[in-house]
Amino acid sequence: MSNSDNNQAGEGIESRVRRVVSGTEAYDIHTHLYDPAFGELLLWGIDDLLTYHYLVAEAFRYFDFPYEDFWKLSKSEQADKIWDVLFLQHSPVSEACRGVLTTLQGLGLDVAGRDLGSIRAWMAEQDPAEYVSKCMEVAKVRKICMTNSPFDDLERPVWEKGFERDPRFVAALRIDPMLLDWENTHQQMAGWGYNVSATLDESTLSEVRRFLADWSDKMDAQFAMVSLPPTFAYPDDSPCGTLIEKAVLPHCRENGLPFALMPGVKRGVNPLLQMAGDGLAKFDIANYERLFSAHPDNKFAVTALSRENQHELCVAARKFRNLHIFGCWWFTNIPHVIDEMTRMRLELIGLSVTPQHSDARVMDQVIYKWSHSREVITRALIDKYSDLEKTGWVVSDAELERDVKDLFGGAFETFCAR
Numbered sequence: 001m002s003n004s005d006n007n008q009a010g011e012g013i014e015s016r017v018r019r020v021v022s023g024t025e026a027y028d029i030h031t032h033l034y035d036p037a038f039g040e041l042l043l044w045g046i047d048d049l050l051t052y053h054y055l056v057a058e059a060f061r062y063f064d065f066p067y068e069d070f071w072k073l074s075k076s077e078q079a080d081k082i083w084d085v086l087f088l089q090h091s092p093v094s095e096a097c098r099g100v101l102t103t104l105q106g107l108g109l110d111v112a113g114r115d116l117g118s119i120r121a122w123m124a125e126q127d128p129a130e131y132v133s134k135c136m137e138v139a140k141v142r143k144i145c146m147t148n149s150p151f152d153d154l155e156r157p158v159w160e161k162g163f164e165r166d167p168r169f170v171a172a173l174r175i176d177p178m179l180l181d182w183e184n185t186h187q188q189m190a191g192w193g194y195n196v197s198a199t200l201d202e203s204t205l206s207e208v209r210r211f212l213a214d215w216s217d218k219m220d221a222q223f224a225m226v227s228l229p230p231t232f233a234y235p236d237d238s239p240c241g242t243l244i245e246k247a248v249l250p251h252c253r254e255n256g257l258p259f260a261l262m263p264g265v266k267r268g269v270n271p272l273l274q275m276a277g278d279g280l281a282k283f284d285i286a287n288y289e290r291l292f293s294a295h296p297d298n299k300f301a302v303t304a305l306s307r308e309n310q311h312e313l314c315v316a317a318r319k320f321r322n323l324h325i326f327g328c329w330w331f332t333n334i335p336h337v338i339d340e341m342t343r344m345r346l347e348l349i350g351l352s353v354t355p356q357h358s359d360a361r362v363m364d365q366v367i368y369k370w371s372h373s374r375e376v377i378t379r380a381l382i383d384k385y386s387d388l389e390k391t392g393w394v395v396s397d398a399e400l401e402r403d404v405k406d407l408f409g410g411a412f413e414t415f416c417a418r
């Protein structure tokens with residue numbers, strides 16, 4: 001081995017990056033998982049893995065029966081159909097299918113036998129609380145951020161009643177119904193004792209602020225968040241624009257909370273697919289540039305759904321230090337695009353980024369989402385540090401550990417604390 005691919009201990013950069021990335025526990029900054037205290041809201045196990053909406057959409061490519069026949073089935077009957085068509089009748093090469101196999105393998109199960117019955121039998125014996133710990137351990141995830149909506153009728157009562165928090169699960173206050181459907185949401189909020197009307201006058205806005213303060217406190221929210229349609233405009237005097245400008249951003253500013261934006265989703269492109277029926281479209285970055293520019297004292301965390309928006313979003317992050325980019329979300333969460341996005345981000349904005357979040361909806365999914373992404377991020381980092389070594393700059397183990405910790409949630413924690 002030449003000097004250039006060795007550190008002091010004689011270990012090459014490739015092996016060192018692999019060791020550090022595989023040994024660094026992640027803070028998963030956006031998921032749809034729940035603190036175990038939420039009981040059945042936390043999904044886990046083989047039937048939830050197989051009926052994940054990514055797989056439902058893929059299965060319908062092959063199904064030849066009416067949509068409604070599928071939705072009439074029980075969850076395990078749906079899982080049977082998906083297993084049959086996506087794993088037995090065709091090889092499971094798609095990312096979401098491969099993810100199921102990586103997950104089962106990570107849990108120590110044999111997938112070669114293609115025996116769904118024995119997988120189900122094993123799952124039925126698991127204790128939910130221990131299962132959460134096992135998944136986090138295998139995935140090397142130290143902390144999980146949930147997505148928490150006061151507008152969710154199943155979730156809200158749990159918060160209102162109160163419960164002992166699991167310190168591994170932190171909260172994010174999700175406010176889509178308020179920003180995207182004020183006409184209906186204001187009535188719901190009025191029913192909870194907030195003196196709000198359809199008109200966004202001063203007194204209504206101050207009550208919205210009180211609502212945001214109450215729920216941020218109740219949840220100990222790390223940030224507020226919304227998923228925005230590609231048509232989002234700023235500035236804009238719609239209810240959404242007014243609420244963001246006059247309630248959400250002042251609330252976030254005064255409490256030092258980032259506002260996380262997830263733009264690009266087109267809801268219900270095919271409503272017959274239900275939750276699997278959302279699509280995407282490009283957005284116009286100029287709206288976001290105006291938003292970041294007008295609010296230098298607000299912090300924004302953004303992940304974009306469309307591959308076509310990724311480059312300009314990276315460039316925006318070079319212009320606005322109040323913007324933190326995170327994750328490869330949903331349709332971009334495939335190795336080919338994660339690779340492209342991760343390299344582009346490292347090359348344009350260095351280590352001031354969170355390359356991945358899992359977006360897991362089923363507890364077990366953290367295993368594959370992190371395993372697959374760790375592999376892609378490892379390869380990108382090996383190339384970056386190898387390029388540095390060619391100049392004579394050899395990164396030390398301590399520097400490597402610092403950098404990787406930042407990429408796996410540390411940089412985001414610093415951004416939140418700023």
Ligand SMILES: [Zn+2]
Pocket residue numbers: 030031032359
């Ligand atoms: Zn999500």
